[in-house]
Amino acid sequence: MNQQIDEAQEAEPMETEQSTKKRRVVVPGEVIVSGEDFLPSEGARREGQDILASRFGLAEEAGRVIKVIPITGAFIPRRNSVVLGRVTQITLNGWVIDIDAASSGFLPIDESPRFINKNEMDQFLAIGDVVAAKIWSINVRGIDLTLKGKGLGKLEGGFIFRVSPNSVPRIIGREGSMISLIKERTGCDIGAGQNGWVWVQSDNLDSQIQARKAIEFVSENVHVDGLTEKVEGLLNK
Amino acid sequence: MSSMKSAGITIDTFKKLFTAGKRFDGRGLMEYRPFEVNFEVSNCAEGSARVRLGKSEVIVGVKMNIDKPYPDSPDKGNLMVSADLLPLASPRFEAGPPKFDAIELPRLVDRAIRESGMINLKELVVTPGEKVWTVIIDIYPINADGNLIDAASIGAAAALKSAVIPGITEAGTPDYKHRTKKKLPLSDETLPLSITVFKLGNTLFLDPTREEEEASETRTTFGVSKWKGSYMINSCQKSAPVCLTRAEIEEIAKLLPKKYDELNERLKKFL
Amino acid sequence: MAFKRIDGRKNSDLRPITAKIGVIPNADGSALFAFGNTIAIAAVYGPRLLHPQHMQDPETGILRVNYDLLSFSVNDRKKPGPSRRSQEISKVTEWALSPVLDLKEFPNTVIDVQIYIIQADAGTRTAGINAASMALAHAGIPMRNLVCSVAVGKQDKEIVVDLTKAEEDFDGGEGPTDFPLAKIANTDQYTLLQLDGKIPAERVSEVLTIADQAFANIYEAQKKALKEEFS
Incomplete structure (x- = not known):
């Protein structure tokens, strides 16, 4: 089942080789285009006539919409992203998973792919095990994960x-x-x-x-x- | 780079790879990564060197002060080695009081240098019993990707080789603005280098990347030099509550002269 | 006799700039910035979890800067570990960089900026700010603009930019003055103002004007370094 991890991913901004969109590297504060017609999207902003970059990355003009795609930096968790993580702790009602982000992930026992008895949690996932999980919620308490979905679950071997x-x-x-x-x-x-x-x-x-x-x-x-x-x-x- | 610990499956894969004598980067188990050494990386230091061992980078500087000799060695200069595992170099290094690794690393480098007799401390006396030179070696990792101890020892040896003694003012203090052309009193023959042997399962290996180092179960650092034509082990320390067998220790003892020659030859190209 | 700087530069000339990103592969962003013999490196880690927890802000991420000298970067060996001077510079650097950052997307987290001076020949805090600004951009942190920094100084009555240690130690006439500044690129917003020495109040405008050309050159060097890695 785990061969399908990548198919469980939602569409993400993707580098494609035959892109028809105009792209170039910009630094924060750099003017990308000028004109009333353009609409700033992620990573861009308007100041007067100009659309400026609000971060370092690839500026992309897709029709009227201008955005800046990050090309460097740490992972920023987003809802629906599939991540790989390592089990670091087992609690009464779930597993704490290190997903190598600014906040650790929590996998509630109810989000396992099948029913798990509370007394046998470590038989399903032990400390040091690796899972492919999907982020289903990001809130003030942290990041909630699920294993329900195609391609998600514990990774064995390798x-x-x-x-x-x-x-x-x-x-x-x-x-x-x-x-x-x-x-x-x-x-x-x-x-x-x-x-x-x-x-x-x-x-x-x-x-x-x-x-x-x-x-x-x-x-x-x-x-x-x-x-x-x-x-x-x-x-x- | 991440701060995630090694996963169980990854450690198992490393065990299988090492048992088969393989590594992800194609090296042999006893093969070091390529390294390069640059000098004069910091011109206020009396000597300095940058070592890049694979993706690990360490900067080492030598400073000299004039101090009182230690009461038990009035006729000798002083040697001091310190290291700071800067949070700049790895997400694993944290600010605050030094952790054990930061205490152990300079001690291992210190013992390898001191016991080898590379520096003739008797020649560092300014006024017998009153004033002597203190040689201070400061070690800073800039990017930590495994095997920092060996990288630091290469850097320390190189920085010492490049160091030049400062002048002395009329007041008897160091004059850093008017350096002499005099090099440190170093032995021509003796160049101490540390060789750290790592172990995972039943396999020994050298010069791990960070990922390999984190999967390993124990390491032993040997300070090695050549003295009167033979290879000397000048210092050694095994870490972690894991054993080495007699057969492994004998295997290492056989390996050290070979590895020492190899590292020494490679380092000499930069000196 | 006409005034001449110790190293022969014109009053408005910077020392040669070296700027490079990606110098610390482990970091999420990193950069080197040098004014002549003054070399600063900076690493950015984060956004990552902020410890201790009571320092976390549920409304925004926090910038945390640490500036220090390598012990052998100066003639008299600096004792390892933070000093009062390095703690003050860490804080003013934090204040110099924060105005361009937008960290609301990253509640409860910290962005750690580590700045170290490898070799010091005056102007270390300004070189550090320039390196840190590039490293933050390289780490993909949302930021309005780059920050540029330079020290303006006075040699007797002459206003000069980017002093060396030898110039800082000058003690003729009205003595030396060190006036480090930082500015948000292409704006008139200043984020760092410090001064030691003597600047006549009526000459402040002159200082800001001579700094402007320096800021423009620094910005170009930062921009070029960030772009050339990816083209």
Whole structure:
């Protein structure tokens, strides 16, 4: 079931190679465009005639709408994001999960995929175990997680490692194309969380090494043209 | 980078990899990452060096003061090694009083240097019994990606090699604005380096990345140098409540001269 | 005799600038900024959970700055650990950077900025602010604009920018003056004002004018460093 983690992801802003949208790197405070017609969206603001960047990133003009897509920085939790996390504590009514964000996640016992007896919680998820979970609520108390959904649950075998969270959309690729390519060529199960943690599993150690190498290559070359061909080349070696 | 602890499945995978003699970055288990050394990274220091070992980076500076000698060694200069694990270098390093790692690291570097006899402290006397030079080595990790102790020891040796003694004013205080051309009284033959051996399950390995280091169960740091033609272990310390077997200790003892030569050769290219 | 600066620069000249981002791979954002021999590095971690909990603000994230010198960055070795001076500079740097940040998206969290001076030749706090501003941008933190910082000084009666240590130690005539400033780029909003020395009140405008050219040059260097990493 875990092979499907990436399919459980909602559509996220994604780097695509044949983008028709105009994009360029901007610094905070830089004027992106001028004119009454434009509408500032995420990461942008209007000052008089000008639309300015309110953070560092890729400014994108999609018709009249201007936004700035982050290309660097820490993971910012969003509702519906799928994340990988590590169980750090078992409480009376759920599990505390480190999701490598500014707040830890909480997985209530009712959000497990099946009924779990309160006395047997650690048999389902023990400290140090890894889960793929979805963020279903962010509130003042913290981040609430669920395992209900396709591709979510405990991850068995393999290993997890971290890449830049901002490179995850590219690792998944358009409609999952990049991750599918790497899965297919290496024969590994792979799941990427929006928090930058990636899970790779295979019984073959060399395949695991190769899959990780390919994923790290994508993560470090997000802005390179023709990335798919380069990854294919790497996997053919 | 994250502050998440190693997951159980990840540690199991490392065990399998190491047992098969493999690593994610393609190195052999006893292979160091490439390193480079730059000098004069801080021009107010008497000597300084930056070491990049893989993605780990450490800056080491040498400063010299004039102090009283210790009562039990009136005819010797003083050596002091300190380190600060700056929160700049890792999400794992926190501000506040030094944790044990920050206390242990400079002590390990200190003992490797002191016991090797690399510095002839007797030549650092200004006025016998009254004034001697104190050599202070300060170690700062800038980016922590595993094996900081070995990186720090390479940096300390390099910074010492590059250090130049300050002048002395008429009042008998150091004159940092008028440095002499005199290098520190260092042995030509003896260059102490630390080699830290890590263990996970039944496998020994060297120079871990942070992720490998965090999966490891114990480490032992050896201060090694060459003295009168033979390889000397000058200091050593095993960490963590995990054992090394006799066979492992003997294996390490055989390995150290080889690794020492390799590191020394690589370091010499920068000196 | 015409006034001449110790290193031959014109009164309005900065020392050569070095600016670079991504110098600390572990950090969420990082940068190096140097004015000549003064080298500052900055790392940003966060937004991350703020400990202790009683310091958390449920309405916004908090900026926390730590500035310090490496012990060997100055001639007389600085004892490791915070000093009164470094604590004050940490705080004024926090005040210099906060006005451009919008941390409401990140309640209960902290953005940690760590600034260290590797080599000091005067102007360390201003180099630190420039590095930190770039590192915050690099960390993707929502911010209205970059912050630029420079020290203006006086050598006897001459107003000069970006003093070296040798110039700060000048003791002829009216003596030396150090007037560090920071400004939100492309605005007339100042976020850091400190002064030690003697500036005649009627010459303040002159100081601000000479600083403007410096701010423009610093901003260009910051912008270029941020962009070249991704193009």
